[in-house]
Amino acid sequence: MYNAKAYSASSATSPLASTTIARRDPTENDVQIEILFCGICHSDLHQARNEWSAVFPTVYPCVPGHEIVGRVTKIGSAVTKFKAGDLAAVGCLVDSDRTCPECKQGFEQFCPNFTLTYNSPDKRSGGVTYGGYSESIVVDQKFVLKVPANLDLAGTAPLLCAGITTYSPMHHWGVTKGKKVGVVGLGGLGHMGVKFAHALGAHVVLFTTSPGKKDDAIRLGADEVVISRNADEMAKHAGSFDFILDCVSADHDINALLGMLRRDGNICLVGAPEKPLSVAAFNLLFGRKSLSGSPIGGLAETQQMLDFCGANNITADVEIIPIQKVNEAYDRLVKANVKYRFVIDMASLKKTA
Numbered sequence: 001m002y003n004a005k006a007y008s009a010s011s012a013t014s015p016l017a018s019t020t021i022a023r024r025d026p027t028e029n030d031v032q033i034e035i036l037f038c039g040i041c042h043s044d045l046h047q048a049r050n051e052w053s054a055v056f057p058t059v060y061p062c063v064p065g066h067e068i069v070g071r072v073t074k075i076g077s078a079v080t081k082f083k084a085g086d087l088a089a090v091g092c093l094v095d096s097d098r099t100c101p102e103c104k105q106g107f108e109q110f111c112p113n114f115t116l117t118y119n120s121p122d123k124r125s126g127g128v129t130y131g132g133y134s135e136s137i138v139v140d141q142k143f144v145l146k147v148p149a150n151l152d153l154a155g156t157a158p159l160l161c162a163g164i165t166t167y168s169p170m171h172h173w174g175v176t177k178g179k180k181v182g183v184v185g186l187g188g189l190g191h192m193g194v195k196f197a198h199a200l201g202a203h204v205v206l207f208t209t210s211p212g213k214k215d216d217a218i219r220l221g222a223d224e225v226v227i228s229r230n231a232d233e234m235a236k237h238a239g240s241f242d243f244i245l246d247c248v249s250a251d252h253d254i255n256a257l258l259g260m261l262r263r264d265g266n267i268c269l270v271g272a273p274e275k276p277l278s279v280a281a282f283n284l285l286f287g288r289k290s291l292s293g294s295p296i297g298g299l300a301e302t303q304q305m306l307d308f309c310g311a312n313n314i315t316a317d318v319e320i321i322p323i324q325k326v327n328e329a330y331d332r333l334v335k336a337n338v339k340y341r342f343v344i345d346m347a348s349l350k351k352t353a
């Protein structure tokens, strides 16, 4: 084992602070990565503050971060996919059992024995896994992704969670030219959702609670913007959507959004608010509507998404911050004040004691 600098939360109410964690030395299939950039996902905040205690109780200290890009510093003897000096990326998963039916079909995100990048039992070293708010990470090569050479590195980091989490359901539910697609919430996930839906040729409508984000939404690829708290604007789109991707991090009116769907339309939840949403049955019955959900994505699809972004020059719009500003960034996330993903420049971690 070796020591690595990191930032961790020591309880649900304490701010993140500088710490040192132990990482395993790379074994034969491992890739050691010096982390250059790590995105800040709202999931990091939910977990640092133990807001998902019913499903994923947080083990402290918690080192969040699952939008990781960096450079390979060391490889194990059996590693063929990477060599020292290569760019590399890690998302939300660092392992799975590789033998279950889900893994065999490339759906590692549904493996009952997966290991998440942080706050997951660490089957290799014991304890709990630690994420990307850290100077380095050691991951089995199967779970390390290749970064297209033409993309901006800071803007690439958020693709590893916000990117795949929005790309995967759009592919699964057939977002394409000729479809009317809604994206709800212009944050990290939502702005990637707008970019992907636009790139796939759909007619894209952004639902937002923030009137000030309207011009940005159009620039990012939305054809129309609806202020979701304005009943008149909502009424104009009632019954017209094929598909809506709900990227909202907090409690909101899902029934109003169900009213936007056409017959057989579908709302897919990717947002994971702390409290359950309340659904009125008749809003699903009339119009035979569906409410679905989708978590992250598997390794093959994540690589496919990165390659799609490389081919189409798609990256996240980022605000780069030093790690010393992480608590400020969390407070701004709660206020929906993000344009549109905070990314930590991990070089700043070197400045901590």
Ligand code: NAP
Pocket: 040, 041, 042, 043, 044, 046, 161, 162, 165, 184, 185, 186, 187, 188, 189, 190, 207, 208, 209, 210, 213, 247, 248, 249, 250, 251, 252, 269, 270, 271, 272, 273, 294, 295, 296, 333, 334, 336, 337, 338, 340
């Ligand atoms: P984010 O950057 O904070 O964006 C969330 C957006 O939701 C805000 O910018 C805001 O957009 C909207 N919003 C916030 N509070 C709202 C409210 N009370 N009512 C209506 N809209 C509200 O968060 P993120 O990183 O994109 O993550 C979004 C959610 O997805 C989080 O719950 C996160 O944990 C979850 N997530 C799920 C997965 C998965 O695998 N399914 C993966 C990653 C993240 P406007 O200002 O435009 O209204």
Ligand code: ZN
Pocket: 041, 042, 043, 044, 066, 161, 162
């Ligand atoms: Zn995430």
